[in-house]
Amino acid sequence: MRRIGIIGAGQAGLLLALGLQQQGYEITVITDRDAPAILGGRVLSNQCVFEPALRHERALGVNFWDDIVPSIGGVAFTSGPITWKTPLDHPAQSVDQRLKMSDWLAEFADLGGEVRLHKVTPDDLESYAREFDLVLVAAGRGPQFDSLFARDDRFSPYSEPQRAISMMYVSGISDRVFPGVDFSLGPEGEYFALPVLTARGPAYGMYFSGIPGGPLDCWDGVTDIDQHFEIAARLLAEFFPWAKEILDHAAPNGPLDHLHGRITPIVRDPIGRLPSGALVLAMGDAAVTNDPIAGQGANLAAHCAAAYQARILEQGDAPFDEAFMRRGFADFWPLARVTTRFSNDLLAPPPPHVLATLETAQSVPAVAHRFAQLFNDPSDYEGWLTDEAESLRYLKSFA
Ligand SMILES: Cc1cc2nc3c(=O)[nH]c(=O)nc-3n(C[C@H](O)[C@H](O)[C@H](O)COP(=O)(O)OP(=O)(O)OC[C@H]3O[C@@H](n4cnc5c(N)ncnc54)[C@H](O)[C@@H]3O)c2cc1C
Structure with a gap:
């Protein structure tokens, strides 16, 4: 049986690992954190996953939270005097990635998958390429594998982050708060909130997306959740007063349930050539990173896993060569391309x-x-x- 190494235990890598494991492949996941470290660590994402991506998880039977996750049944939009609400055809859901990935990693190991704990560097990949028939890099966004996966300028219009982002989970929300994605747009940036299932129970993910240098770009130096909570309350009252009810009875969901940062959207050539000539294939954010404004990264990661899995199965015993890699990415790219365009356009002033x-x-x-x-x-x-x-x-x- 073919041996496949997957670097990274996120939405992309683990969904592929679980899917291939079910098909009898010998999968090794090499990742920098074990399940307890993921579960007990800092919040990772707002991870609103929409129905087409959930379908992949359900097809594999790894949708462990379907009965308990709050349903995200619609979208609300407010910008100044404009305000509307509409149902989604099929509910979305957001399961805290700390819970989801720690459970998926444990499931993978329980079913006999090999997990190695190691922070992989580009240099390490040569030995993995010798050991495995195929190496997938699913290590998320960021510059760590920049030397391998070249930026594709045709689809990467930005060379700097376009938003200062921040996110916090709060619990104790009033029943009157909209049970869907509640999106607000203002001249300073965006704010949105959505229901999330965390290990501590249901919560809301509150996300601010500030135009750099503007008043929502105010998170540098924030290190604790109480400070984050206070700033979020001030920003809501000042810039999105129609949404401030969310904090009426709320409290931070946990001490590590906040983050802030900046993300440069980048599309990369997914094929990395090592000095030996061996090839590795990127997936998820490692291949296509978007700003979270449209809430699509985890969705794309799931679609990428599904597309690659189908091509790997089809490949049978044939070599995982460049043509195979190009075909796998080509299956994923039409959706990734339009999603990237949609996300990038949302970062620009609306025409x-x-x-x-x-x-x-x-x-x-x-x-x-x-x-x-x-x-x-x-x-x-x-x-x-x-x-x-x-x-x-x-x-x-x-x-
Ligand atoms: C604040 C915020 C809000 C978001 N909201 C949404 C949303 O609502 N909807 C949505 O679809 N997407 C959202 N996203 C994006 C989404 O979280 C990502 O696109 C998605 O998690 C990408 O999955 P991935 O598996 O490619 O990478 P990741 O989830 O980043 O997983 C990477 C994995 O690789 C491991 N790793 C990293 N480096 C190494 C290394 N060197 N060696 C070994 N292992 C390594 C990590 O520990 C992790 O296990 C949001 C992101 C942020 C930051």
Whole structure:
């Protein structure tokens, strides 16, 4: 049986590891933290996973939280006087990645998968390439494997982070808070909140996305949750007062349930060539990193795992050569490309036809519904909101 090494135990690497393990492959996951360290560590993401990506998890039977996770049934949007709410066709869900990944890693090990604890460097990859028939790099975003996976300038319009981001989980939320993705847009940036299942129980993930240098870019130096909570309360009251009810009875969910940082969106060539000539294949954020503004990274990671798994199975005993790697990425890329475009466009000031669409959504539920489904599946974005004439024609059809 073929031996496959996967670097990283996140949404991309573990979903592929669990899927291939079920097919009888001998999988080794090499990762820098074990399950208890993940579970007891700092919060990682807001991880809103929409139904098309959940389908992959359900197909593998690793959707362990379906009966207890709060349902994310809709999308609410507010920007100044514009405000609307619409249901999602199928509920999304957010399971704290600390809980999800620690459970998945434990499941993988319980079923006989090999887990090695090691912080992998690019130099280590040569020995893995000799040991395994295929090496996948699923080690997430960041520059650590920059030397291997070249930036693709055609699809990477930004060379700097476009937002200062921050996130905090709070619990004790009033029942009146919208049980979906509650998204607000202002001149200083964005704020959104959504229900999350954490190891401590249900909570809400509160996310601020500030234009660099603006008043929402204020997180540098924040080190404890109480300070984070205080700043979040001030920002809500000042910039998103319609959403401040969320904190009325809330308290921080845990001391490590906050983060802040900046992410540069980058698309990379997913094939890395080692000095020996051996090839390794990137997946998830290691291949395509987006700013979290559209909440798509974990979704793309799941789609990537599903696409690669299908190609690996199809490959049978044939070598995992460059053509195989290109085919695997090509299956994933159409969705990744449009999702990346959608995410990157959301970071830019919205053009008038997009503002007109958001405004019309307030009075025309079909427009609100169509916009919200973009988060489920961004494929509809191109040819609609990327095309001013088509967008205006669509809006006119409701006049
Ligand atoms: C604040 C925030 C909010 C977000 N909200 C959403 C959202 O609502 N919806 C959504 O879909 N996405 C969201 N995302 C993005 C999403 O979390 C990521 O896109 C997703 O987790 C990527 O999965 P991955 O498996 O590729 O990488 P990761 O989840 O980063 O996993 C990487 C794994 O590799 C391990 N690792 C890293 N370096 C090494 C190394 N050198 N050696 C060995 N192991 C290593 C890590 O420990 C980890 O196990 C958000 C991200 C952030 C930061």
